[in-house]
Amino acid sequence: MGITERKEREKTERRQAILAAAQHLFNEQGFEKVSMRNIAEAIEYSPATIYLYFKDKNELLFALQNQAFSQLKQAFDSVFDIFHPAERLQAIGHQYLQFAFKHPELFELMFIMTGPMEAVEARGEAEPWASGRAAFNRVVQVMQQGMDAGVFHCADAETGALMVWSQVHGLAALFLRKRLMIFSEERRLTIMDEAMGLFNKVLQYGL
Structure with missing residues (x-):
């Protein structure tokens, strides 16, 4: 696997990790109570990393939808x-x-x-x-x-x-x-x- 392919795979994996963590928190606490910072903390990412994949909470909700x-x-x-x-x-x-x-x-x-x-x-x-x-x-x-x-x-x-x-x-x-x-x-x-x-x-x- 080349460097480009590996980076794309890692990017996809991080995006899915964010979505999985978000879904878990939403199920536990409800959609309104969960923030982008909460999601970042759950998977030990910085909030800035989350925003590299989703510009805001609505975009993340749209991806889950x-x-x-x-x-x-x-x-x-x-x-x-x-x-x-x-x-x-x-x-x-x-x-x-x-x-x-x-x-x-x-x-x-x-x-x-x-x-x-x-x-x-x-x-x-x-x-x-x-x-x-x-x-x-x-x-x-x-x-x-x-x-x-x-x-x-x-x-x-x-x-x-x-x-x-x-x-x-x-x-x-x-x-x-x-x-x-x-x-x-x-x-x-x-x-x-x-x-x-x-x-x-x-x-x-x-x-």
């Missing part, structure tokens, strides 16, 4: 071996909910916090949020496949995908924010599954 959306996309990828489009769409909804319930802190980072999106806006790129778009495109793909098969009746796959995303996101947010306590504990998961199934039928047969 990108990782989280990549994980979500990988979860979505697992549904494409399901043959029927309606079952495939139901499965992608379940993957979304499972991810949210397993990683509530990442759900907060991905969909609630404004910091990462402020970093996106600051970049001002033509396609600034590739990781979020890649995950969403998996839902678009499922919708398009269903439309092509004559199963889903939507004028546009992207619009249909946004409607599906919003539906499942709402269920996840209601559960994580404990707004489903109007139902018994035994009923909550079941009623979410029934709601997704009903929504799936609306896409297939209309109201």
Whole structure:
């Protein structure tokens, strides 16, 4: 391995060490309480070193958000071996909910916090949020496949995908924010599954 390759590898390793330490501290203390200095101290780096990799906390949050959306996309990828489009769409909804319930802190980072999106806006790129778009495109793909098969009746796959995303996101947010306590504990998961199934039928047969 040459000097350039070794330096690049070391740079990548340091960046990942920073992200891993940040994620650990955020999980323990919450996003708002952790500073760039706290992260530097956790891995015995100087704060100046952290700023070589991330110009501010929002940039660091954006990097963690990108990782989280990549994980979500990988979860979505697992549904494409399901043959029927309606079952495939139901499965992608379940993957979304499972991810949210397993990683509530990442759900907060991905969909609630404004910091990462402020970093996106600051970049001002033509396609600034590739990781979020890649995950969403998996839902678009499922919708398009269903439309092509004559199963889903939507004028546009992207619009249909946004409607599906919003539906499942709402269920996840209601559960994580404990707004489903109007139902018994035994009923909550079941009623979410029934709601997704009903929504799936609306896409297939209309109201």
